[in-house]
Amino acid sequence: MKHISSRENALYKEIKNLAVNANARKKSGKTLLDGVHLCQAYLQHRGVPDLCVVSEVCVANDEVVGIVNRCEQIAVQIIVVPDALYRVLSQVENGVGILFVISIAKLAAPVHLTVNAVLLDNLQDPGNLGSILRSAAGAGIQQVFCSSGSASAWSPKVLRAGMGAHFALEIYEGVDLYSLLAQSNFPVLATSSHTKTSIYEVNLNRQLAWLFGHEGQGVDPRLMELATQIVTIPQKIEIESLNVAASAAICFFEQSRQHLVGLGHLGTVA
Incomplete structure (x- = not known):
């Protein structure tokens, strides 16, 4: 020493x-x-x-x-x-x-989406980013793509919130999400309160990507247009919206649940 x-x-x-x-x-x-x-x-x-x-x-x-x-x-x-x-x-x-x-490991982002992933558009809060990384790792998400306007994934605050999740994920920063989505023939789901299709009504037992955005402004409209499907998380109408990290966790683990059910671990899909 x-x-x-x-x-x-x-x-x-x-x-x-x-x-x-x-x-x-x-x-x-x-x-x-x-x-x-x-x-x-x-x-x-x-x-x-x-x-x-x-x-x-x-x-x-x-x-x-x-x-x-x-x-x-x-x-x-x-x-x-x-x-x-x-x-x-x-x-x-x-x-x-x-x-x-x-x-910090410098990874070259892939050109196409091919595995379970989460795309973060201009996410600002380090605590939210770290929580999303932690939930993603726990639910078996493999890749995380952060736009150039997002908080730094490797800042001490995000690392503390992630609780070690960084080391179980492939994290790409400064990614042009529009180009990535435009070039990928891969299912991409985004959440919105302005749709009636619930996440509990769609098939999540497959490889797919989740798209989340800025805490206040949400996902850029240009990116939303490239999403394969827009879904909502049912909630009490008195509550305007869920925190983005909470929304992401619900989506990730509903996908994980459907995967387990689809494999027969918990029964069969209705």
Whole structure:
């Protein structure tokens, strides 16, 4: 372990920049995984982080010890900083003081849709994006396509909300969703309150893509025109609309339910 006690240390300043500056993360292609769960998930699903940072007060924590031991086995550099310096790096209050610096995997987006996917048009809120990624991974969605106007999928806030879902998904950012849909002969479903066709009335026991949009403005009308089908989630008329992350979760798991029923695990489709 290497101990750093000065705020002026070059490596510490580099990590701090990643913690507070979105442009620094974008330019370097790196981000931070904050907390035990994300670090454990990364070690399990992706492998070797660039750097491990531990707060002095947490060095003896049982969960931290396990992560540090694994990092030592795979030759990851480990630095230890005073708690005051660590708090500058972390946005988690009262969390366990460990984080990873990782390189963001750069994936070339496919030209066509071919597997279960979700398309996000100008989604702004990091919490919503992280929740959608978490639900998508849990329901067996394989690919996520984010338009250039969407929140950064690899920001610390989205990573925390995703709870490790990033490492079970193929995530593509800055995607031209219009071109992707126009070139794909693949079923795409979007949700709207202005239709009578319920998600419970359509066949979801198949490979398909879901299209969701901006929290306030919804999906761009040009993209909606390319959707194969528009469906609605039945709800009380007193409620204007569901949160986009809640809507996505309902859609994903209704698709998952129909798949299980279709396979005969829960009976037969009526």
